[in-house]
Amino acid sequence: MKSQLHLQGKRGVELLHDPLLNKGTAFTAAERDALGLRGLLPPSIATQEQQLERVLGNIRRKIADLEKYIYLISLQERNENLFYRVVTEHLDEMMPLIYTPTVGLACQKYALIFRRTRGLYISLEDRGHVKQILQNWPHADVRMIVITDGERILGLGDLGANGMGIPVGKLSLYTACAGIPPAQCLPIMLDVGTNNPALLADPLYLGLPRKRLPGVAYDNLVGEFVAAVQELFPRACIQFEDFGNANAFRLLHHYRDKVCTFNDDIQGTAGVTLSGLCSSLRLTGGQLADQRILFLGAGEAGIGIGDLIVEALKAEGVPEAVARQQCWFVDSKGLVVKSRTDLVEHKLRFAHDHAPVATLLEAVETLKPTALVGVSGMTSGFTEPVVRAMAKLNQRPIVFALSNPTSKAECTAEQAYTWSDGRAIFASGSPFAPVTLNGVTHVPGQGNNSYIFPGVGLGVIATESSRVTDEMFLVAAQTLASLVTDGDLALGRVYPDLKRIREVSMAIAFAVAEVVFKHGLTRMQRPADLKAHIAAVMFDPKYPHYV
Numbered sequence: 001m002k003s004q005l006h007l008q009g010k011r012g013v014e015l016l017h018d019p020l021l022n023k024g025t026a027f028t029a030a031e032r033d034a035l036g037l038r039g040l041l042p043p044s045i046a047t048q049e050q051q052l053e054r055v056l057g058n059i060r061r062k063i064a065d066l067e068k069y070i071y072l073i074s075l076q077e078r079n080e081n082l083f084y085r086v087v088t089e090h091l092d093e094m095m096p097l098i099y100t101p102t103v104g105l106a107c108q109k110y111a112l113i114f115r116r117t118r119g120l121y122i123s124l125e126d127r128g129h130v131k132q133i134l135q136n137w138p139h140a141d142v143r144m145i146v147i148t149d150g151e152r153i154l155g156l157g158d159l160g161a162n163g164m165g166i167p168v169g170k171l172s173l174y175t176a177c178a179g180i181p182p183a184q185c186l187p188i189m190l191d192v193g194t195n196n197p198a199l200l201a202d203p204l205y206l207g208l209p210r211k212r213l214p215g216v217a218y219d220n221l222v223g224e225f226v227a228a229v230q231e232l233f234p235r236a237c238i239q240f241e242d243f244g245n246a247n248a249f250r251l252l253h254h255y256r257d258k259v260c261t262f263n264d265d266i267q268g269t270a271g272v273t274l275s276g277l278c279s280s281l282r283l284t285g286g287q288l289a290d291q292r293i294l295f296l297g298a299g300e301a302g303i304g305i306g307d308l309i310v311e312a313l314k315a316e317g318v319p320e321a322v323a324r325q326q327c328w329f330v331d332s333k334g335l336v337v338k339s340r341t342d343l344v345e346h347k348l349r350f351a352h353d354h355a356p357v358a359t360l361l362e363a364v365e366t367l368k369p370t371a372l373v374g375v376s377g378m379t380s381g382f383t384e385p386v387v388r389a390m391a392k393l394n395q396r397p398i399v400f401a402l403s404n405p406t407s408k409a410e411c412t413a414e415q416a417y418t419w420s421d422g423r424a425i426f427a428s429g430s431p432f433a434p435v436t437l438n439g440v441t442h443v444p445g446q447g448n449n450s451y452i453f454p455g456v457g458l459g460v461i462a463t464e465s466s467r468v469t470d471e472m473f474l475v476a477a478q479t480l481a482s483l484v485t486d487g488d489l490a491l492g493r494v495y496p497d498l499k500r501i502r503e504v505s506m507a508i509a510f511a512v513a514e515v516v517f518k519h520g521l522t523r524m525q526r527p528a529d530l531k532a533h534i535a536a537v538m539f540d541p542k543y544p545h546y547v
Contacts, residue, residue: 155377160194161207179538374410455508
């Protein structure tokens with residue numbers, strides 16, 4: 001419980017305007033007297049539970065998801081404890097509102113719904129002054145930073161500075177799902193321009209109205225940011241989010257062995273997908289070493305998944321060259337094969353010796369995969385002939401349509417189940433409702449990265465790890481798969497119920513912490529009770545007493 005010392009001398013209106021401290025009408029009579037709040041609030045004193053019910057009623061009366069999003073963000077801006085109490089206790093209802101799919105629409109409309117700044121904006125105009133920008137942040141103990149340059153927001157493309165909604169939403173999930181204290185979270189928009197012509201022509205656009213900065217100047221700005229973080233927030237982990245493919249792979253490769261950093265689109269997506277595949281094998285009866293996985297999409301998500309599958313197979317004793325042969329990719333120009341001369345660097349390690357194949361359907365019929373993974377951002381990329389071909393080849397075809405938001409999914413849950421006669425093992429990036437087919441109800445799993453990155457972040461923060469490694473995502477995937485119950489599988493769901501997300505994050509954090517101490521990635525002494533240590537750093541959204 002907090003004391004008056006945590007108020008930092010704030011009283012009256014100043015206290016009410018601090019979202020980390022404000023309790024609104026829940027301030028007690030004693031607190032109102034001691035803190036100069038008498039008369040600044042209605043006389044009725046509410047419990048947090050009563051406030052929660054009022055918030056839920058207000059949200060549920062709204063029709064449009066975007067209006068619900070605006071309401072929730074406004075609540076977060078004035079009362080973070082109440083916001084996180086609502087989100088944590090009703091995560092299955094709130095997560096689609098504060099993150100995918102609604103956050104995609106919120107980013108598209110960001111200039112129109114902008115109310116109050118949240119996080120920091122670092123632009124080209126701040127070159128040489130990034131440290132001073134970071135010093136403007138009011139909280140000194142930053143532990144988790146999510147930064148984007150807005151070039152590849154979900155499956156929506158270049159949204160420039162409007163992409164700020166992604167770091168804000170991502171960090172909300174760190175707190176809701178894993179208890180990272182909100183004062184330790186910092187969202188950052190790196191505004192280097194946009195190549196979106198609609199934004200450049202929009203007089204209401206909030207970012208720099210210029211084309212994107214390329215090359216050395218871009219790298220220097222990122223480098224200045226990373227160096228400033230190391231100086232000002234030495235215990236912080238930097239998560240790169242929704243960068244374009246070329247920059248995402250390049251920045252991860254450059255910084256991963258230098259600072260505590262990772263890319264959730266590459267590594268977090270890989271972890272949650274590998275976990276889903278492992279859970280699916282409990283239904284098919286197969287082994288990972290026996291699978292042939294075909295990807296639609298060869299960007300950061302797809303290649304990241306392939307890389308982690310290779311690591312998982314290597315851990316089982318499969319030679320790397322053999323492991324890579326089990327992952328095949330189809331991009332916009334067909335099957336990724338060695339004879340192609342147009343392949344960018346990150347695709348080369350999965351370019352196999354094979355005759356050219358032009359379409360996904362032809363690739364399915366030729367390669368005979370056991371699993372089909374969509375990470376293309378291509379609406380309806382999994383057509384009826386493709387899914388039926390998968391069902392013809394496999395008694396229980398694994399079909400993961402992971403692109404976000406919902407409008408970009410390669411197929412819907414209903415399509416996957418219908419076209420496979422109810423035999424598909426289906427997962428998606430955004431949520432789909434249960435589907436009843438021939439009297440059987442199928443509950444699709446949501447392969448959402450929120451099953452992975454909050455727990456990894458919690459483990460890294462709790463141990464003050466100096467690095468984030470691929471092994472952490474491997475153990476996170478294995479831990480997540482182990483928490484899928486027989487009851488989940490009986491419903492067709494290859495992930496745990498979201499209501500268990502804090503339990504999931506805690507288990508993943510413990511597994512990650514074991515990796516940290518095993519490899520000496522921290523100066524911290526291993527606590528005698530590691531689980532208790534992790535639990536102690538987690539944020540509790542229930543109100544403290546100030547008096």
